[in-house]
Amino acid sequence: MAHRDPRDGRAPRPLDRPGREEILVGVAARACAGTVRHVVETVATALAEGFAGRRAAIVVVAGSRDAAAAAARRAQTGAVRLEVIEPAGGRGWGGWGGAAPDEDGALPVLLAAAERSGAACAVVDGGVRAITPEWVRLLLDPVVSGGLDLVAPLYARHRHDGLLTGHLVYPLTRALYGRRLRQPLGAHFGFSARLAGRLLASGAPAGAAGRRPDVWLVTAALAAGLPVGQAWLGPGRRGPRDSGADLMASFVPVVGTAFALMEEFAAAWMEAEAPSAVPTFGTPAAEEDAPLWVNVDRMAATFRQALAELMPVWRRMLAPDTGALLAALAEAPPDPPRVPAPLWARIVYDAAVAYHRRPLPPDQVVRALAPLYLGRAAAAVLAGGAASEADVEELCGAFESLKPYLLDRWRDRRP
Amino acid sequence: MQPNFWDSAILDPLRRFVDQALTFLLHNLLAMVVVLLVGVLAAYAVRAALTVLLRLLGFDRFGERHGLSAALQGAGIARSPTVVASRLAFWLVMVVFLVLSLAALNIAPMNDLVSRLFIFLPQLLAALVILVLGYVVGVFLQRAALLAAVNAGLPRARVLAGAVQVLVLLFTAAMALEQVGIGRNIVLAAFSVAFGSVGLAAALAFGYAARDLARSVLERHLSGADREGLGEISHL
Numbered sequence: 161m162a163h164r165d166p167r168d169g170r171a172p173r174p175l176d177r178p179g180r181e182e183i184l185v186g187v188a189a190r191a192c193a194g195t196v197r198h199v200v201e202t203v204a205t206a207l208a209e210g211f212a213g214r215r216a217a218i219v220v221v222a223g224s225r226d227a228a229a230a231a232a233r234r235a236q237t238g239a240v241r242l243e244v245i246e247p248a249g250g251r252g253w254g255g256w257g258g259a260a261p262d263e264d265g266a267l268p269v270l271l272a273a274a275e276r277s278g279a280a281c282a283v284v285d286g287g288v289r290a291i292t293p294e295w296v297r298l299l300l301d302p303v304v305s306g307g308l309d310l311v312a313p314l315y316a317r318h319r320h321d322g323l324l325t326g327h328l329v330y331p332l333t334r335a336l337y338g339r340r341l342r343q344p345l346g347a348h349f350g351f352s353a354r355l356a357g358r359l360l361a362s363g364a365p366a367g368a369a370g371r372r373p374d375v376w377l378v379t380a381a382l383a384a385g386l387p388v389g390q391a392w393l394g395p396g397r398r399g400p401r402d403s404g405a406d407l408m409a410s411f412v413p414v415v416g417t418a419f420a421l422m423e424e425f426a427a428a429w430m431e432a433e434a435p436s437a438v439p440t441f442g443t444p445a446a447e448e449d450a451p452l453w454v455n456v457d458r459m460a461a462t463f464r465q466a467l468a469e470l471m472p473v474w475r476r477m478l479a480p481d482t483g484a485l486l487a488a489l490a491e492a493p494p495d496p497p498r499v500p501a502p503l504w505a506r507i508v509y510d511a512a513v514a515y516h517r518r519p520l521p522p523d524q525v526v527r528a529l530a531p532l533y534l535g536r537a538a539a540a541v542l543a544g545g546a547a548s549e550a551d552v553e554e555l556c557g558a559f560e561s562l563k564p565y566l567l568d569r570w571r572d573r574r575p
Numbered sequence: 576m577q578p579n580f581w582d583s584a585i586l587d588p589l590r591r592f593v594d595q596a597l598t599f600l601l602h603n604l605l606a607m608v609v610v611l612l613v614g615v616l617a618a619y620a621v622r623a624a625l626t627v628l629l630r631l632l633g634f635d636r637f638g639e640r641h642g643l644s645a646a647l648q649g650a651g652i653a654r655s656p657t658v659v660a661s662r663l664a665f666w667l668v669m670v671v672f673l674v675l676s677l678a679a680l681n682i683a684p685m686n687d688l689v690s691r692l693f694i695f696l697p698q699l700l701a702a703l704v705i706l707v708l709g710y711v712v713g714v715f716l717q718r719a720a721l722l723a724a725v726n727a728g729l730p731r732a733r734v735l736a737g738a739v740q741v742l743v744l745l746f747t748a749a750m751a752l753e754q755v756g757i758g759r760n761i762v763l764a765a766f767s768v769a770f771g772s773v774g775l776a777a778a779l780a781f782g783y784a785a786r787d788l789a790r791s792v793l794e795r796h797l798s799g800a801d802r803e804g805l806g807e808i809s810h811l
Contacts, residue, residue: 410810411810458728462725462728469725473718473721519636520640521715527722527723528722531725
């Protein structure tokens, strides 16, 4: 049976060949020639030990001019079928946490294959050496045996790591869609053929217009009300493609995708009820305690400079009350100014409404939000909590209590 | 006096004049009035159609987003971009029909003037379009530069962004003037000199005044000595 190719008119790829796998594991393998063989062999071990008797395949997606493809082909996978795909566009998956994914990425290929064969699917990052067979089992088992449609990763993070997730993406996703999925961004997921079918039916390629596929995957599952869970994978999130050095490279696609999906799934989040817990698998690991370098001075300086120079831009995208609160913040101590949780929630909601109504080009709305996020994050780091659970819970409370404010502003057509 | 003389010297010329005047009044003036009336109707129709079309296309939101509304307010025009554009179209159509009505009078000097106006009108329109587009692009790039500079931590971001906008506006004005043929060579020379001077001044200013900034940027990217052995936070 020919599967529906999101990129009609292209030559068939290896996964178009008939296959009756019950389990598919995709490995994103761009620019990770040093680790991909280990990752593939670990996945093969996990499949052989944890899912013996089930037909399984590993699909490695690498850049067409990437040594990772050759390295992956050298992996010993035993009885598990191995496919290595090199997308025609020359760029592979991009890694979930790296550069903006492109439409030649692995996700559309894997979604189509999962939908066609009805297989449970997992995706893992070929650049993460810390992967263990247990990770693969935790991602797949709730889908294969538990009836879940999505398993998101839970990483043991340093308290200064995941600031964007803790201060923006998680509180926003939780308040909007009503599920407590703690880390909606990640490089490792398990998902069902049913979710794959829904994603393909939505007609939007995973990498369309610089969208982050992880945000798309999670948001689509939450908006559809499908059963979701999360699994403790331990440490190992951070890699060279996922550093804080270039914030805008990750901030713009992540926040832009979240805001764009708010338009697409408006009906779902407007009707969503109060947040509920999701099933969690695995054993919680202690947070990383290795010393981390945080350039708080630079973050705070960017925020201070933005307070002095970006107020005219903010006034175009924020509600007048929010703008006034922000202006008052610039005048008052402490230094750097601390953006309180309720004000931060209003700012994010106002930015989402501005992204929707377009008083500014959408990309500029997101870029204008970045210094405000840096101010919020810098103050949190200085206060010692950063992305601590207490801080994040307080923030989530603010986002949830202000959701009626978002609904009013979203529906209000006045300029 | 002889009746023939009266007829030939006074009445015939007078009759011919009255005939010509009546012909002029009945034909040319009437044609002019008709053209003007058609013009008024056409102008109103164009205004109404353009208003509907621009509202359907969300032109006011486009103008809001790209600073057209703010520019109009800054110029003391308290109307929406749609209203302003449709009124401009109204008067443009009126001017075209006014010129056509002058042509209908069929007076030789007027005909020459009309043909010149018709040659000039497309150029004037093109220059206007260039100016409006240049303004929109200038505002967009100014804001993009401001956001990029602030997010990169560059000092005096607003000055930098303003310079970007001024350069775009200068370039646009030069193109518009070139389009209408006003001082082609002078405008080209002045623009080349101004652009080159700005580039040279920026290079000198960066070389002399921003050495410390360049050094700190390079150090930040290359040394990493203060954080040797440390990981860097991930925002995600």
